[in-house]
Amino acid sequence: xxxxxxxxxxxxxxxxxxxxxxxxxxxxxxxxxxxxxxxxxxxxxxxxxxxxxxxxxxxxxxxxxxxxxxxxxxxxxxxxxxxxxxxxxxxxxxxxxxxxxxxxxxxxxxxxxxxxxxxxxxxxxxxxxxxxxxxxxxxxxxxxxxxxxxxxxxxxxxxxxxxxxxxxxxxxxxxxxxxxxxxxxxxxxxxxxxxxxxxxxxxxxxxxxxx
Numbered sequence: 001x002x003x004x005x006x007x008x009x010x011x012x013x014x015x016x017x018x019x020x021x022x023x024x025x026x027x028x029x030x031x032x033x034x035x036x037x038x039x040x041x042x043x044x045x046x047x048x049x050x051x052x053x054x055x056x057x058x059x060x061x062x063x064x065x066x067x068x069x070x071x072x073x074x075x076x077x078x079x080x081x082x083x084x085x086x087x088x089x090x091x092x093x094x095x096x097x098x099x100x101x102x103x104x105x106x107x108x109x110x111x112x113x114x115x116x117x118x119x120x121x122x123x124x125x126x127x128x129x130x131x132x133x134x135x136x137x138x139x140x141x142x143x144x145x146x147x148x149x150x151x152x153x154x155x156x157x158x159x160x161x162x163x164x165x166x167x168x169x170x171x172x173x174x175x176x177x178x179x180x181x182x183x184x185x186x187x188x189x190x191x192x193x194x195x196x197x198x199x200x201x202x203x204x205x206x207x208x209x210x211x
Contacts (some may be wrong), residue, residue: 006090006102019081023089026101027108027118032092034085039077 009031011022018038024031093102094109096116103109103116113120152171161168167177174181187196189203190211196203201210 006086006093006095008102014078014081019078019085021082021085021089023085023093023102025093025104025108027103027116030104030107032089034088037081037084039081 006023009024009026011024013020013022013033016039018036020036021034022031023034092104094105094116095102096119098115098119101116101118103118105111108117109115110117110120110122117125162175162178162180162182164180165175165178167175169175169182173183187200187210188194189196189206189208191208192203192206194203194205196210202208203210
């Protein structure tokens with residue numbers, strides 16, 4: 001049996017009633033859905049199952065047999081359906097002879113170069129992209145030359161939220177929600193006088209318990 005081309009990038013949407021596939025562009029991901037192909041065995045077993053729910057007995061057994069037969073023949077049936085789907089959707093893609101990828105002709109194909117745009121980028125698009133990135137770099141350079149902090153004092157530790165009520169804060173010395181001070185009061189060791197961390201239970205220098 002001959003091999004099936006154009007199989008790199010697809011999603012199998014088949015189910016127990018038939019076959020359908022999505023084929024996608026290797027560059028941008030856009031693609032096409034193949035026409036749904038009903039499975040004769042799947043439809044037959046579905047009808048038998050529906051009738052069996054009404055009449056039971058032999059029809060239920062026939063429906064189960066139909067499902068087992070469908071599973072047994074699924075390999076060949078799937079291959080045939082997939083081959084038809086490939087034939088149907090292959091026309092919507094072009095294969096790049098340089099990298100081998102299948103791409104959509106409307107977005108990712110450079111017609112002038114007969115290559116995909118990953119191998120032969122469109123110069124106008126590249127120029128526009130480069131100009132935009134250069135403009136961003138220039139804006140960044142201009143911004144670096146000016147103070148963007150509005151005179152913010154960065155010499156002291158800042159908090160994003162109140163240590164007492166956890167409300168968000170944007171500077172200042174007191175919480176706008178609970179009114180308590182944002183900066184924790186400094187604590188000093190009663191023995192050696194060293195400053196202690198806000199949550200320390202013992203002095204880090206002499207080991208004296210915090211009072």
